[in-house]
Amino acid sequence: MSAVKFTKDHEWILMQDDGIGVIGITDYAQDQLGELVYVELPEIDKELSGGSDAVVIESVKAAGEVKAPVSGTVVAVNEALADEPEKVNNDPMGDGWFIKMKITDTSELDDLMDEDAYKEYTDDL
Helix, strand or coil: CCCEEECCCCEEEEECCCCEEEEEECHHHHHHHCCEEEEECCCCCCEECCCCEEEEEEECCCEEEEECCCCEEEEEECCHHHHCCHHHHHCCCCCCCCEEEEECCHHHHHHCECHHHHHHHHHCC
């Protein structure tokens, strides 16, 4: 399995060996948002381009979108989040994942940050 990559919008993607990327938001993002109260997931087979809105989230502080870090097709969604959006707060990089995508162009991953670069980025915020 590849290392986790991060966006400046605080999404993460973990590439699996089968070309599927698991996507969620970082601990930093969920901490800034506060308790999540609602998650709207995309349809399976939806085509997303890198940077496009993938998931709608609402927290006690704000509403917003989780963007697709790279281009691809949604192959799975975390249906548990419909009833338990707090999973994102409790385990943002584990049980709180949002979607899995079949990645169209893995070279797009090269534009994302590794863990060290992301930590440095958030330390400066």
